[in-house]
Amino acid sequence: MKIHIRHGRVVDPCNQHDGLADVFVAAGKIVAVGAAPADFHANRVIDATGLVVCPGLVDLSVRLREPGFEYKATLESEMLAAAAGGVTSLACPPDTDPPLDEPGLVEMLKFRAKNLPGPRVYPIGALTQKLDGKLLTEMAELREAGCVAFTQADAPLTDTQVLLRAMEYAATFGFSLWLRPQDVFLARGGIAHDGAIASRLGLPGIPALAETVALATILQLARATGARVHLTRLSTRDGIAMVRAAKAQGLAVTCDVATPHVHLCENDLIGFDSHLHLTPPLRELRDRDAIREALRDGSIDALCSDHTPVDEDEKQVPFGESSPGASGVELLLPLTLKWAREMGAPLTKAIDLVSWKPAQILGVSSGTLSVGSCADICVFDETAEWVVTSRTLASQGKNTPFLDQPMQGRVRYTLIDGHLDFEAH
Amino acid sequence: MNLQLTADGRLRHLLTLDGLPRAILTQILDTAESFMDVGEREVKKVPLLRGKSIFNLFFEPSTRTRTTFEIAAKRLSADVVNLNIATSSQTKGEAILDTVDNLAAMHADMFIVRHSQSGAAHFIARNVAPHISVVNAGDGRHAHPTQGLLDMFTIRRYKGAFHNLTVAVVGDVLHSRVARSQIHALTTLGVPEVRVIGPKTLLPAGVEQMGVQVFHNMEDGLRDCDVVIMLRLQNERMKGALLPSAQEYFKFFGLTPGKLALAKPDAIVMHPGPMNRGVEIDSEVADGPQSVILPQVTYGIAVRMAVMAMLAGGNG
Structure with missing residues (x-):
C-alpha cells in the first residue's frame, strides 16, 4: 500500500519541521517528505490541503480495561477511540483485573491488540505482584513479554523498603519505573484537593503535601539507586518545582501531566459533578497555571490523556x-x-508534547516523520469545531468533564504502520 | 446555573445556604415567624399543603431531624411518608436514582433527603422531575441548611438583628455540615464578625476564605461574643489522630461557665444537638440561663414549615 499525503502542513517536532510538504508512505514506512521518490505510484492520495500532518500521537496512559473490566470498555472500543483521536501508540497501565503482573497476561493482551486495527499497545507491567506493594514482579520476564516499563499505577506502595529494592532491581536491568507520587497516608480518605473549595463543599481533602512528600522520597531513592524514573500525573505547583530543581541538578527524571489538569481546577467542583472526580484531584488555580507554564518551559515532558473509561452507573x-x-x-x-492557543505556544511545541517526547519516555522509535521511520501519522484539521457528546465519542466511556463543551481541532486520518486505520466521515 | 432557584429567583430546592441571597434567607425567617403560633393553637394545623406528598428520604439514620420535618409537614396538612433507606433498599443494593424514580412514580411532591455523602442532595435534585422539590436535611460534611436557618431564626429572636453581632462557632468545624451552613448564613445576613474556634486538626483547610476569623484558643475566641454556637463532637473523633482524648478536648475547648464569662454577659449559647455533656459543653452551661438550646428545637419546626410552604407554593 502506497499513500501520498499531499499539500499538508507538515509539523514534525523531532526534525524541527513546520511547513507545507508532501509525505510519501510505502510498505509501512515513511519513504519521503517533500519530493516524491522515483517511480512512486500511490494507491491512495490523501488531500491534506488546509490540514496538519504530524507524527501519530503517543499517549502515555490509556486504560483499555482488559482483562477484567469489559463492562467499562473493551479493547475493540478503546483501540478504535484511540485511532479516532489520532493516537498511534499507547501505553496501558497494569491496573486491570487481574493486574498485568505475569508474562502470560501481557502476551495475551499484546496478541489480542495485534489482531485488531488501531494503535501499537505498550503494556506497562505491574511493579509488584497483584499491585499490592509487597513482592516484586518478574520484571525481566515481563520485559521479554513486552512490558516497556513498570508501575503501581494508582495502587499504593507504602513500604519504602520495597520501593528502594524495586528501584535497585529495575536499575540492574536498566528498566524504567513509572511512579505517581502520592503519600497514601496523607491522601487517606480524601476525594478532592484539600483547599478552600473542598472545605466549602465538605469533601474530604487530599493535601498537596501528599504529592510533595511522596515526591521527596522518590527523588531521594532515584538519586541513590540511579534508577530511571518517570513521574506520572503531577498535579501541584510545588511538586513541579521539585522536579524542575531535580532536573537542574542533573537527575535523569521525566514527568507527565494529564490533559484535564491543564484546563480545570478545584473551582470546577462546585455543583458536585462526579465527572470531575479525578485521580490525582483537580487542584488550585495556581497549580493549574504552574502546569501550563511548566509545559511551555519543558519542566513537564509530556501530556497524556490518562484515559479512564468508567461505566455510567x-x-x-x-x-x-x-x-x-x-x-x-x-x-x-x-x-x-487549546493549551497551545491559550498560551501562545507554537504548534510544533504542542505536537512535541504528545508525540516525540512521550515516544522518548516510552523508549520507542515512534513520534517522528523522519524518512525511514514507521508510518504512524495523524492528519488533523486544526480549526474544525465540534462538540463533545456521547455520540461524538467513540470510546465506550462517555465520562468526561468536557461533555457538551466545544472543541477545536479534529482528526481526519490516522495511519498506523502505513495502514489507514481511521478516516473521518 | 443555580440549581436552587427558579429563573425568576424563587426557591426551587433548598440544598445549601451557600450562595442563597439574603432576601430569600430573610423571607424564610419571616415566613417562619408567621408559623410560630400554629404550634400553640389547639388544632396545630394549617391546610397549606393539603394533598401534597412529602417523602422523608433518610439514607443515614436520624431520629431528631426526621421527626421535626415530619411534624412540620403534618402541621401543614401534608401526607408524610418516612423511608429509612439506611436499613432497606440501599442495603439490598438499589441505586439511589432507582429509589428516587420509584418514589416519584408514587407522585411525590417533595423529598427531604439525608445522606452521608456531600453533594447527595444536589445529585438527587439534578435528577428529579420538574414538579418535585428537594430539601437537604444534611449531606455529608457539606450542608444542613434548615439547621442553619433555625439557628439564624433563634439568633434573630434573641438578638433582634445581625449587623452588630460577634458570633463564635466552636469545635469540630471540619466534619460539620451544620457549621458550614451557619457560617454561610451568618455572613450573608451581615454579621460583621464570625469566628471559628478549634484545634488545628478540626478546622478545614482555607476556612478563613469562608469569611471567618480563626482562633485556636477559647479565651481569645470567646471574648465579647454575643452568640456562642457549640458543635457536636462525634464519638469516633474523640480518640485518635485528631484528638488525644475527650478529657483534654473538654479542658481546652469545652464550654464551661468560666469560659462563657469571657463572652458578653447577655451572650446566648446554642447547640444543634444531640449534646455530649462534659465533652463540648458543661451541663451547667447547657442547662443555664444563657442556653437557648431547647427553643432552637421548637423554632426548627416553624422554620421547616416555612421552607416547605415556600417550596410547595413556588411550584404549585
Missing part, C-alpha cells in the same frame, strides 16, 4: 461514591491545541 452517584477518572483519548489532541 459508577458516575451516576454522589461525588464521593463515584469512580474516579475521565475518558479522554479522543480529547488529547484538541485539549493540547
